[in-house]
Amino acid sequence: MKSLQEEEKDLLQNESGILTAKLQRRSFLQYAGAGVAGVALIAAGCKKDHNNDNGLSAGVDLGSGDLGILNYAYALEQLEGAFYDTVVKSPYTNISPYELSLLTDIRDHELAHREFFKKALGTNAIQSLTVNFASINFTDRTSVLTAAKAFEDLGVSAYNGAGKLIKSADYLLVAGKIVSVEARHAALIRDLLANGTFADNTVIDVNGLDAARSPLAVLSIAKAYLSTQINASNLPS
């Protein structure tokens, strides 16, 4: 008996057979129509090994399609939520009331994102992930804010890279609603570390563009902070 995924694949192949000529031209416009599309192709051209899964093919299965992307976002929000929750519950040495209030706001946003995804995914939601923050010194301001900056910049690049993989306009809009809040967090955290670095050239390129990363690129960075292994092999790419 075929798995559901195999059946879906067959269906898609049949469908594309019927609509081949029209679809191919139309879908190619997605790449070639506008000049800026070349960015994605250049990224592809720079891949050294397109079969390298970075050890992300076993463990908690994020799933496929839009639900896979939502679980991917849910995993990242779990990570961020757990991080800020730790920060707020045991703040770094000599934290100012102002910084604590900002970090508490961010914690609440990340937990709201996490609980939102959990609710939206319902029975399709992945389990709660176990985090590993051994590399972060929660008593030290610089250590905490440096980790926060890494998480926020990574989160922004994750949503920026996942947008084109989403099929539902509603889900794309929700991702858009969240990513700009992550970008606001990123800007603030960067300014707390060094004022004026909210959008410096370590994160914004010469075209004035923020980073965009594929799910595999993001998870290969994020997995250093997760004890739970993630299987991202069924995600769209």
Add this chain to the structure above:
Amino acid sequence: MNIINILEEIEKVDGEVYERLNPRRAAMKQFYGFGSKVALAALPLALGSMFKKAYGQTSTSVLSVLNFALTLEYIEYNFYQTGLNTPGLIPAGTPALAALTNIRDHELAHVNLLKGAITGSGGTPVSFTASQFDFTAKGNFNAVFTDYPTFLAVAQVFEDTGVRAYKGQAGNLMGSPGVLQTALQIHSVEARHAAHIREMRQAPAGGGVTALRPWITGANDSGVPAAAANYAGEDNVVQLGINIPGLGFSVNASTAAFDEPLTMDAVNAIASLFIKTA
């Protein structure tokens, strides 16, 4: 750069790419020619232009979104450029100058990127010069270039509105993944700008608006009554039918955790306040 990877990526969405780029050998030659002659930053546009020859025009709706975005970037760029060129407006010897210069540079980069994308796709980019804008918004902000806090307040409104404008167009770009991703990459930069401008407004020189946060709390938190339309709907607390406060969060956190979109019509109505009628 691996050319084969690029062609394989294209092949995923168009199995006949090699035939279209006929003859294949010529296509490859063109690739190498572009690669060696064009700077990396210009390469996306060069590739877009090359593929356009093989595949035809970009759809009108994508071009109209790009021109809409370009209009907003022109407004933002000219706003900062005018501010930076106004002696005595930005406090000397403060980090404000570098921050606003950085933001101005990003807006100019967006203008150039969008112009190139539109031209490369066979469209005609809109064009504006500084003299075509009225940054007092028909008298709403008469002190915009004489009073620094007013300048920053208008900057915040521009940035927050820009974020909403790009967000509102994401769904219209779903058929063009490359354009969608680029738009998202601009979108988050505007959000970073918005956050920083909000921080600047907290400082005494920036107006001392200490209650302001880098994120939008409730609807119009800008302190600018005339900007009500810019923030309309930002107080939404329901996402995909899920009531966020119902999950155990305060209303403030529930609104701030999600930025909201604006339609093209709503943004155009706001933008028209800043564009002089001929």
